[in-house]
Amino acid sequence: MLRGFRWQLLLLALASALFAGSAYFRLSRDAASRPTPPQPTPTAQAPASPPTAFVAATPPPIASSARYREGLVGSLQRINPLFAHLNPVDHDISSLIFESPFVINDYGEAVPRLASDLVISRDGLDYVMRLRDDVFWQDGQPLTASDVLFTVGLMSDPAYATVSAAAALWRTVEAQQLGERLLRMRLAQPLSSFPHLLTFGILPEHALRGVSVDELAQHPFNLSPIGSGAYQLGHLHVAEDGRIDSVLLALSPVFQRRPQAQSGYPFKELVFHLYPDSTAAMAAYIADEIDALATTAPRAQLLTLPWARLYTQTEPTVAMLIFNWGEAPFSERQVRRALSLSLDVPTLIAQTLGASATYADSPYPPGFSAYLPHSDWTRKDLAEAQAAIAAARVDVSAATAQPFVFLTEDRPERIELAQAISGQWAQLGFQFEVVAAEARQFQERLAAGQFAAAIVEQRYGKNLDLFRFWHSAQHSEGGNYGGVSEHALDELLEAARAEIYGIRLAERLAAFQAVFAEGTIAIPLYYPLYTFVARDRVEGIQLGYLSAPADRFRSIQSWRAAELAA
16 A cells, blocks of 8 residues: 555655764764863762872963962961961962952952842841842852851851851841842941951852851861852862872853853963972972962062062051050150151151051051041151140150050061160150060050050951941950040041941041041051062053952953963
8 A cells, every 4th residue: 555655655764864863963963062061079968089189290381371370388278268367378269269249349348249239228237138140159059148148157156256256246147048149137236347248258058058167177178169259179289298289270160151251361270389488489480380479578589589570569457556545644645646746657667667568647558448648647847746745744754764665576677666666756755665575475465555655567357447446445355455545536436337328438437537647546657568479471460459468369350471462
């Protein structure tokens, strides 16, 4: 019955065979060309694999490899944002792998990163944060509000207080998940700097569920991390002595799916070589083993490196010359003003600290949006200083029957600076004895008020709320060491801390600085300088406000080899 259709059936069978063969070939070709999805890192429930060794062959020239090599001084311990503040090397590498709801911009302001919206209630107590919907972990899982809630829960754990002062604040924050990417945080009292505190790295809840802070400190995750940042861990190279001596980071395929990652990031690989000291790191730079160097070596030594560009920025620290207001006559404004006017601060800093610091002219570091320089801090007028002493009606000879204690840390440059200051104060008839103490004893003497004057470095980091340093209520808390008690200053500090509107906050901070200068509350001395060295063949590096050295990577998207520049 089908005989009349024999040739048609044969043609149909032949066409079907050709179609099947073509489909098989196409599927095989697509499978071979399709990129392999990122594989999950071992979770809390699975045993971790040992780190893959990165073969330390001589890297190809930077111009053709799109590989950036940097030298770090120190050792790698944990690639984990909750512990990164304990170790500079950990902090540098973690900052490239993990992300935070907010980040610090070039002006020291907190701006959204993982957050898309932040709504603050009128009373400044409730913060409702919405997360971006295009963020995924490097194992392909979506980053959600449960990850933020999990991380906050770890930071509020009493065990975390043993490694971070931030735990005290997070124990007072009530966090609640409102949706997949929506959460609410309620504060016990208004805190204008709270967005600056939302700069903590987020951990993946799905990989660490059920892990406590104590367990996390020793967890395999710390050497096989899953982040959401631009770079992911590629390999760790372990030396013969068991020490990790280099870390390879690779540009994350998952991160590259985001809109802002569609351009930039010429360096597809970042290699960090770890050295025991600055001398070894500088030798590696000279030998062309690395392209950049992050070290605390003296700037004078760094200036001798070949083919180098030095990028310098002030650290988020102000060295203050404080007075003990509980010891006569330093509670007198005119006395403090006289002591300030008798000093030539710019010359003192240049002669004693050289290129490692620059003189200060504000209680805020330069680069921060609230920074307002004041001429009083850099002006020397001995005649006006003597007039201020006369107006204070202080018998200097009686007041200096016993030399006043000038407390400083036991560091050569600090001692030299304190002695130089004492010499200039002698022009007013004051006699000071410089007492140098090692770090722990220095803090104990500060807390006990065993000084008349002291040089104290106030480290701000991401939180530039000065309440803890100058409010009278903080004297017993250990921040206001000199016992400063100024009603007008207290009012401005309280108002600024509770102010959530940017314009009004700027006005409060400007008024605070004016009162600080008028009352000569303390004397700003210097800002320590951070110096980063890179070969002149690396372009695109920019240093804005540095809340930490890791902020140098803020512009990593634009870093490139000069030979590859368009």
